[in-house]
Amino acid sequence: MAEIEAEDEGDDHDLPDLPNVDEYDEVRMRAAPNPNGPWHIGHARMPAVIGTYKERYDGSFIVRFDDTDPETKRPDLDAYDAILDDIDYLGFEPDDVIVASDRVETYYEHARELIDAGGAYTCSCSGETFSELKNDAEACPHREKDVETVHEEFEAMVDGEYEPGEMVLRVRTDIEHKNPALRDWVAFRMIDTPHPREEASAYRCWPMLDFQSGVDDHLTGVTHIIRGIDLQDSAKRQQFVYDYFGWEYPEVVHWGHVQVDAYDVKLSTSTIKEKIEAGELDGWDDPRAPTLASLRRRGIRGEAVVDALIALGTSTSNVDLSMSSIYASNRELVDDEAERYFLVRDGERFALDGGPDAGHPPLHPDHEERGERTVPVDGGVRLEPDDVPAPGERVWLKGYACVRREGDSLVATGDGIGVVREGDVDVVHWVPAEGGVEVTMRTPDGDVAGVAEPDFAATDVDDVVQFERIGFVRVDEHGDEESVVYWTHP
RNA sequence: GCUCCAGUGGAGUAGCGGCCAAACUCACGGCCCUCUCACGGCCGAGCCCCCGGUUCGAAUCCGGGCUGGAGCACCA
Secondary structure, X not given: OHHHHHHHHHOOOOOOOOOXXXXXXXXXXXXXXXXXXXXXXXXXXXXXXXXXXXXXXXXEEEEEEOOOOOOOOOOOOOHHHHHHHHHHHHOOOOOEEEEHHHOHHHHHHHXXXXXXXXXXXXXXXXXXXXXXXXXXXXXXXXXXXXXXXXXXXXXXXXXXXXXXXXXXXXXXXXXXXXXXXHOOXXXXXXXXXXXXXXXXXXXXXXXXXXXXXXXXXHHOOOOEEEEEHHHOOHHHHHHHHHHHHOOOOOEEEEEOOEEEOOOOOXXXXXXXXXXXXXXXXXXXXXXXXXXXXXXXXXXXOHHHHHHHHHOOOOOOOOEEEOHHHHHHHHHHXXXXXXXXXXXXXXXXXXXXXXXXXXXXXXXXXXXXHHOEOOXXXXXXXXXXXXXXXXXXXXXXXXXXXXXXXXXXXEEEOOOOOHHHHOOOOOEEOOXXXXXXXXXXXXXXXXXXXXXXXXXXXXXXXXXXEEEOOOEEEEEEEEOOOOEEEEEEEO
16 A cells, blocks of 8 residues: 555656546547658657556557548558557557548448438538638538438449539538537548558548547547647537437547757658658658657667656647657666767877777776776877867876877876876877777767777667767667767767 | 637746745756766756736636637648
């Protein structure tokens, strides 16, 4: 009991409780992505929050691909699996995965029922014409068609007998509703472009999000819907359908939009896709892309992303996510196991006189038991330009010794570590002038070339290590010519 | 134009009538530790959008305003 209380204490700053959880046998939630590309950082919020609630309430987490627009939101066939990979990376496993384009017949059946209930009518007004009538709170002539005609015309829609724009099925709501957004909205429309999924390519009559999503939420037993403020009116719209069917609407939580600092690229799947196609980005996992694939390649753990997104809560305000909070979460996860190495960027070469043959800094300052590295001084050393001492000045080569600059040479002074402790001499990292490992470090700000110490070659791909005084990186590749690392964070 | 929502330090969140001139995380500044500008420790600066009202008492309730966001698509 004391243990449980202690855990509750720790949850003080977690997400707020979901509303009316006691009224349901089980909390069921869904993420309903549009599979038009791999996920950006903002998309991670949904699985992060749903996954967290699932654990808290022992509930379930459904993934439903809302892919009912083969044209303007054309699904990307690779995206279905890419999104499931992203969810896996974040550390969650959906209880069920369903695809809306597999369920079109179900939507048709409910449309027919809705027509029988007097809740829908076929309408051949142009969008413009209807919009004007609607804004004046006036019904169009099609609203009073008899049910038989509506059925006939809807079946003709299903059979693909109309051109796009020629006929739609509208939900009969309240044409005088004070909120124009709720008046007689479109439930089905004609789309000529075949769906990219083979199984769904024959359909021409497609449901709109509010109809499809509303029906599916009920049919799949969703109890709590979490969605963005852009869908603020959806519940009110769908409520009309729920009323016709005698269904209870689930609980709804709305949250604001997320923006992420630190990127030049807008947090938008279509924008990222355009940049990739234009060659401005190398792919979805380019370190300059604000995508989950990019963070993963940089060695940031899904858990760190989740932590940072959970901390945003679920308020309806728009929020800015600082990458630094993802970095802080991740650093906590990787610091203890990341071995230390030296990397010198834009190195300047110096001859070295006196001193031992090699330096031996530890692999990790907090874990002497892991051993030490061997950094030889073959052919002298290289230093970063900012670390080069002025002529006559001293600098401490970390793990090696104190040296003084004399012209283009560094000369061992024989000083003890005391000169560092007293603050007289700065400690810098360094690599041998010959025999280092060529490294390309890929960062959100572009690629950086450098040379790592020889022992760096012993690291494994996927290791996250720290280049001292530079930052953490994930080892991506050890090639013949060079190694490639992805910068993780400071 | 109509409708809906929100406004607490640089970012985010908590507090939701007295315990609050306000807490926590990240960021920032300083100091300590340290053979890293990492990790760790200490300290610091900085916030209740405005105006009225209710109340003994308001960040918290009410009204108005201002600012910001969202919807009014045959997009999701």
